[in-house]
Amino acid sequence: MSETTRTTVKKPSMAVEIAGIKLRNPVMPASGTFGYGEEYAPFLDLEKIGAIVTKGLSLKPKAGNPTPRIAETISGMLNAIGLQNVGIEAFIQHKMPFLRTLNTPVIANFFGNSLEEYGEVAKRLNDIPEIAAGELNISCPNVKQGGIVFGTDPKAASEVVALVRKHLQKPLIVKLTPNVTDITVVARAVEEAGADAISCINTITGMSVDIHTRKPRIANRTGGLSGPAIRPIAVRMVHQVVQTVSVPVIGIGGISRPMDALEFLIVGAKAVQVGTANFVDPSVIQTIIDGIEEFCIDEGIKDIHELIGSLRL
Amino acid sequence: MKNYRTKIISNQEISPGYYRMRILAPGFSETAHSGQFVMFRVQRSLPPLLRRPFGIFRTGSLPADCDGLPPKEFVEIVYKVVGRGTTIMAELHEGDKVELLGPLGNGFDAPSCDGERILVGGGIGLVPLYMLAGELIEKGCNVRLLMGGRTRDDIFAVTEFERLGVETYVSTDDGSLGEEGVVTKVLERKLQKFPKAEVFACGPMPMLCAVRDICVANKTPLQVSLEESMACGVGACLGCVVKGAGHTEERPSYLCTCKVGPVFKAQYLDWNALAQSHGCGGCE
Numbered sequence: 001m002s003e004t005t006r007t008t009v010k011k012p013s014m015a016v017e018i019a020g021i022k023l024r025n026p027v028m029p030a031s032g033t034f035g036y037g038e039e040y041a042p043f044l045d046l047e048k049i050g051a052i053v054t055k056g057l058s059l060k061p062k063a064g065n066p067t068p069r070i071a072e073t074i075s076g077m078l079n080a081i082g083l084q085n086v087g088i089e090a091f092i093q094h095k096m097p098f099l100r101t102l103n104t105p106v107i108a109n110f111f112g113n114s115l116e117e118y119g120e121v122a123k124r125l126n127d128i129p130e131i132a133a134g135e136l137n138i139s140c141p142n143v144k145q146g147g148i149v150f151g152t153d154p155k156a157a158s159e160v161v162a163l164v165r166k167h168l169q170k171p172l173i174v175k176l177t178p179n180v181t182d183i184t185v186v187a188r189a190v191e192e193a194g195a196d197a198i199s200c201i202n203t204i205t206g207m208s209v210d211i212h213t214r215k216p217r218i219a220n221r222t223g224g225l226s227g228p229a230i231r232p233i234a235v236r237m238v239h240q241v242v243q244t245v246s247v248p249v250i251g252i253g254g255i256s257r258p259m260d261a262l263e264f265l266i267v268g269a270k271a272v273q274v275g276t277a278n279f280v281d282p283s284v285i286q287t288i289i290d291g292i293e294e295f296c297i298d299e300g301i302k303d304i305h306e307l308i309g310s311l312r313l
Numbered sequence: 314m315k316n317y318r319t320k321i322i323s324n325q326e327i328s329p330g331y332y333r334m335r336i337l338a339p340g341f342s343e344t345a346h347s348g349q350f351v352m353f354r355v356q357r358s359l360p361p362l363l364r365r366p367f368g369i370f371r372t373g374s375l376p377a378d379c380d381g382l383p384p385k386e387f388v389e390i391v392y393k394v395v396g397r398g399t400t401i402m403a404e405l406h407e408g409d410k411v412e413l414l415g416p417l418g419n420g421f422d423a424p425s426c427d428g429e430r431i432l433v434g435g436g437i438g439l440v441p442l443y444m445l446a447g448e449l450i451e452k453g454c455n456v457r458l459l460m461g462g463r464t465r466d467d468i469f470a471v472t473e474f475e476r477l478g479v480e481t482y483v484s485t486d487d488g489s490l491g492e493e494g495v496v497t498k499v500l501e502r503k504l505q506k507f508p509k510a511e512v513f514a515c516g517p518m519p520m521l522c523a524v525r526d527i528c529v530a531n532k533t534p535l536q537v538s539l540e541e542s543m544a545c546g547v548g549a550c551l552g553c554v555v556k557g558a559g560h561t562e563e564r565p566s567y568l569c570t571c572k573v574g575p576v577f578k579a580q581y582l583d584w585n586a587l588a589q590s591h592g593c594g595g596c597e
Contacts, residue, residue: 035549042314063565067590070544070552075359077544081551084567219590227362279545280354280363282414283316 012296013303014289016050016270018248019171019196021105021132023050023271026304027261027289030252030275031056031109031135031175032081036095037102043282049289050271051105054091056137058110059117059124061087071208071217076229076254077276078206080220083111083140088124096128105132107173114144118160122167133171136164138190139179139202151177151202154189165194173250176200176241183237184244191245199250199273200241201234227276228254235263242268242309256284258291265292268309314547315340317413322375322387324405328469330394331437332403333370336413338388342372347444348420348538348576351390352546353402354412361398363544366571367391368440368515369416370470371447388413391469393437417546418575421445421513421536426454429507432479433459433500433524435516436467441538441576443470443477445513450478457482457503457510461496461520465489497523504531514538518591525579535579539587541570548572555590556583 014025028051034040037052046052064084071078086094088110099106108131112118118136125134138151138160150156161174174190176183178201187198203224208217216222234253242249251269255261256277264272277284292304301307322335352364367390374384394403405411423430423445430449432442439460449456456479462468463486474481482499483491492499497520504510504527514524515538528535543553548569555574557566560583568574568581 033545033549035547039547039549043316063567064551064554067554067556068542068552069554070542070550072361072363072542075362077362079544079550079552084551084554228359276362276544279550281316281412282545282547 009297010302012293012301014293014296016304016308018250018270019133019173021051021107021171023105024048025050025289025292026265026271027285027292028107028271028273029053029278029285030273031137033275033278036091036099037106038095038098040278040282044286047103049104049285051107051132052099052102053107053135053273054095054109055085056083056109056111057085057088057091057121058083058112059088059120061085061090066219068218069220069223071223073206073208073225074229076225076227077279078208078218078223078225079203080218080223082220088121092124092128096130100130106130107133107135109135109137109175111137111140113140114142115160115163119163119167122164126167126169131170133173133196134164134168135173135175135199136161137175137202139175139177149177149179151186152180154185157186158189158193161190161193161195171196173197173199175202177202178233178237179205184240187241187244191247195247197248197250198241198245199252201230201237201253204230204233226254228256228260230254231260231263235267238264238269239267239311255288256280258288258295261288261292262295262307265304265308267311270308314344314415314417317341317415319411319413321405321407321409321411322385323407324403326403327391329466331391331466331469332394333389333391334402334405335387335389336411337385338372338413339386341388341416342374342386345369345372345388345416345444346420347423347448348441349416349418350441350546350575351388351413351415351417352543353390355398355401361401364412364414364546365398366417366540366543366546368538368575370440370443372444388415391437391440414546418571419573421448421538421576422578423449423452423513426452429510430454430456431459431500431503431507431510431512432456433461433496433512433514433516433520435461435496435520436463438514438516438520438538439470441515442513443474446474446477446479456480459484459496459499459503460491461485461499461516462490463487495523496520497527500524501527504533512536518588522584522588525584528579536576537579537582538576539570539574543571546571556586557581558583560586
């Protein structure tokens with residue numbers, strides 16, 4: 001038997017490692033835009049993407065906000081879903097059985113309404129061996145302490161990260177909110193408090209008004225802006241954070257094409273998350289992975305690490 | 314359910330402001346049920362960013378041509394030009410590339426056929442009733458369709474419904490076609506005549522509310538198809554939720570229109586909340 005000889009272009013190495021988690025490539029969904037994974041199984045091979053990031057989980061099920069919850073704006077989308085989720089127990093019982101069958105790291109995004117709740121969810125995650133890491137959402141108000149958003153105050157952010165770090169026996173990714181004056185201050189605070197990696201940015205608070213009814217277009221009045229509209233802001237913030245911390249950074253914000261993801265990698269993100277674009281095209285993550293690979297081949301890049309942080313200043 | 318990267322077969326105005334688009338979609342008709350919908354991507358460039366949900370009007374296939382190629386399966390949507398997205402859609406032509414995700418959601422539930430079936434459609438709400446009418450006729454039901462609109466422009470596809478064997482009744486608010494007045498007036502009359510009928514309705518929320526009140530008063534089973542704005546259509550964004558019956562602050566019940574719906578049995582919905590969120594007062 002003779003092997004057919006043909007010219008094959010050698011595929012670049014796409015694997016990256018974040019806080020000890022090995023990813024086959026640097027592209028994963030952003031929390032809240034991919035359900036619990038299973039919703040997207042009809043549209044892409046979940047064993048070809050870098051990781052799966054779950055919808056934000058809380059100790060108790062959460063019903064979310066009144067409707068309307070979403071509104072499209074120019075090249076973006078405002079949402080105030082209100083972190084609706086099934087709760088950590090139902091997640092373990094009903095969503096893990098599917099996720100467990102996959103050969104892809106699962107990152108559990110989670111949040112709490114108080115310090116104690118954050119700690120409790122972190123402890124429960126320890127009971128799920130197939131969860132590769134936790135991604136901590138600190139863009140929530142501290143209900144017990146005047147409603148200040150943990151992630152907008154370096155002290156509060158540091159406190160919640162330190163507490164979760166103490167309880168969580170898995171790598172800890174902390175997701176930062178962009179709704180601050182200087183994101184590097186919070187980034188430094190969470191790194192010092194024990195974050196193994198940082199993901200940024202979460203949505204940018206925005207508002208849109210229906211000029212005929214003169215009412216806010218979403219019931220919650222304000223919501224989080226996502227989509228292509230926010231990408232330059234996200235790239236700038238990821239760049240700033242990369243310059244500030246030494247832990248790996250996952251870039252998020254308005255990625256919908258391979259070239260968008262490449263921007264984040266070049267400024268130094270070790271991986272990226274794709275959010276709103278999943279709603280527009282449910283197989284977009286695969287398209288982005290393929291596009292990055294193609295770019296590497298065209299540019300003669302053999303390993304994705306040659307690209308990461310290659311920004312020329 | 315599939316994400317089709319496909320093209321338009323035809324796109325025609327069928328009544329002022331209403332268009333029917335036929336899109337190539339191999340394998341679509343095998344899985345599609347009446348009352349389901351598609352998420353349609355107007356174009357690859359922005360805006361608009363998000364896809365838009367459209368009810369399936371019908372599915373079918375073009376006969377094989379002389380080249381002996383296999384028949385071409387298609388799906389048809391009917392849309393009304395109301396905003397930026399639909400304005401762009403109206404300008405699309407045969408052969409233009411589009412993306413289509415579907416069939417999505419839970420459609421109508423019409424298992425048996427004893428007694429009359431009354432379909433109530435208001436304007437663009439007529440769309441999902443065409444396939445339903447066809448399915449019910451096939452099961453041997455007597456199907457009556459009450460078509461309502463503001464003006465004659467809102468009434469379309471009458472001949473096609475009639476060709477299925479449906480008895481149609483037209484009413485318009487301004488009397489420009491059929492009876493003058495609201496479609497629910499006709500419904501009340503029909504229910505007096507056919508007290509054991511089952512009702513299926515799709516249309517604007519004030520109409521659905523009125524239909525629901527009439528059906529409650531007559532103890533008539535009712536299924537409604539809802540329209541909510543949505544981002545993903547597959548149950549991930551949780552943007553299209555409606556409150557379920559018995560929803561309270563303490564025990565909230567939010568149902569995804571895209572996944573649990575878009576067709577609901579009326580008793581499972583919180584009608585006061587629905588009416589309020591659509592700015593049309595309360596239901597009884």
